[in-house]
Amino acid sequence: MPEPETSKPEAAASGVHSHAATLKRLEKSSGSLAAQAIARMDETLPWYRAMPPENRSWIGLVAQAGIAAFTEWFRHPDAPQAISTDVFGTAPRELTRAITLRQTVEMVRTTIEVMESAIDEVAAPGDERVLREALLVYAREIAFATAQVYAQAAEARGAWDARLESLVVNAVLSGEADEGAVSRAAALGWNAPEHVCVVLGTAPDGDSELTVEAIRRAARHAKLQVLTGVLGDRLVVIAGGSDNPIAVAKSLIGPYAAGPVVAGPVVADLLAATRSAQAAAAGLKACSAWQDAPRPVLADDLLPERAIAGDPSAREQLVEEIYRPLEEAGSALLETLSVYLEQASSLEGAARMLFVHPNTVRYRLRRVTDVTGWSPSDVRSAFTLRIALILGRLADGDLPA
Structure with a gap:
């Protein structure tokens, strides 16, 4: 038995x-x-x-x-x-x-x-x-x-970290970032990189945690530090460790849904990231006005659309970075650029209107490019320059009442 x-x-x-x-x-x-x-x-x-x-x-x-x-x-x-x-x-x-x-x-x-x-x-x-x-x-x-x-x-730590990260991202996006946000970011492992930019786009449908994890994987591959979150229908990424915002956006673009993805300008630290976030948010709002915009696109490349859409920082940037330098370089550059744009970008037509040789017009336009960084012979740049001239004249009150 x-x-x-x-x-x-x-x-x-x-x-x-x-x-x-x-x-x-x-x-x-x-x-x-x-x-x-x-x-x-x-x-x-x-x-x-x-x-x-x-x-x-x-x-x-x-x-x-x-x-x-x-x-x-x-x-x-x-x-x-x-x-x-x-x-x-x-x-x-x-x-x-x-x-x-x-x-x-x-x-x-x-x-x-x-x-x-x-x-x-x-x-x-x-x-x-x-x-x-x-x-x-x-x-x-x-x-x-x-x-x-x-x-x-x-x-428990993951849930707490997610809430903490969401607070930091929301503070940066809403313009309320302070030393408290910096401290919370440090608790999440943010090591205060020298170069920071914000990338905005549409969040995909489905589990936001999976989207966030996909962003983290892409960031690790690109050797970037990130703070990220899904706020409403927007996927927000604060990225640090690179001074090339378009390269950052390209390395992180995979998890974004179809549609525009906008990279804000590079700033010095997390406290200044609000400026990058606001520029990216304004660019995302105005991006539909530029149907051929690349994906991703820089917020600064959308300055004219942002200005037309009512973004005061874009208007100020166009005036201060284009109109004022041309004004300081002498009236000849402003006059030549204005006539050239109004004459359908024709060197000969502008020369006739200004009573100068076409080579003189050509030289002055090269000076415009040197001063502003925008080339009048490029269609997109010409559009940006034209908007900058209009806004500069409005700022100076040159138009009749």
Whole structure:
């Protein structure tokens, strides 16, 4: 007749534990086993020796709780028990930040090894196999409990980090970034890169967490630091680590939905990123007016559309960066550019209107390019220059009332 299965300790019908002698020995040995486990950790785990006394004492309590939980589990193996609460509930939540999952696994393994080495001394004669098999099952349960504790901690940190990141991104986009936002960004791992720009576009449908993770993967590949989030229907990325905003936008463009993607100008730091964000937001709003706009496009390339759409910063930028430098360079440049644009970009026509040689017009237009960075012979640049001239004249009150 086959022997009954004894892989789990069973309670007799009378209520007396079937392995009462072993259970009694286990209870008496729990203190010494915990002390041996702590001594083994101190001997074999360098990270444990390097920890402050407070954390070492908490780890000692966890080891003691683990052995006590095994004793209780051996007493009632079929009773529903929350091992994670029994073992790790003795330690503060901060302990999961103080020691890594790998270190916790080493701690649990060391404790289990100490208990396993003491089986022959602790088990009553004939119970060695039962106790060993019970310890194997318990080791599996404690491994799952360890994973659960760290998974819950990671989820909590992830949810908190996501809320914190959303606050930073919203502060930058709304113009409310301050030292508090910088501090929150630092807590998220933002290392204050020298060059920062903001990239805006339409967020794709579906899970925003997947979109954010896709942005992070692209940023890691491009060696960029990012703070990102989905705000309404917009996907916002604050990127640091490159002084080329169009290259940044191209490296991160994959997760964006179809439609325009606009990169704001590069600024010095996170506090100044509001200017980049506002330029990108204005460019995204005005981008529909330029049907052939590239994707991605710089916010500064959309200055005329932004100005027409009512963006005061774009109007000011066109006046200060184009009209004023031309004005300071002499009236001849302004007059020549104005006539050239009004004569359908004809050198000969402008020369006739100005009573000068076409080569003179050609020279002055080259000077316009040198002064402003925009070439009158390029259709797109000519449009930008024309808008700048109109806004400059309006600013000077040159038009009749």
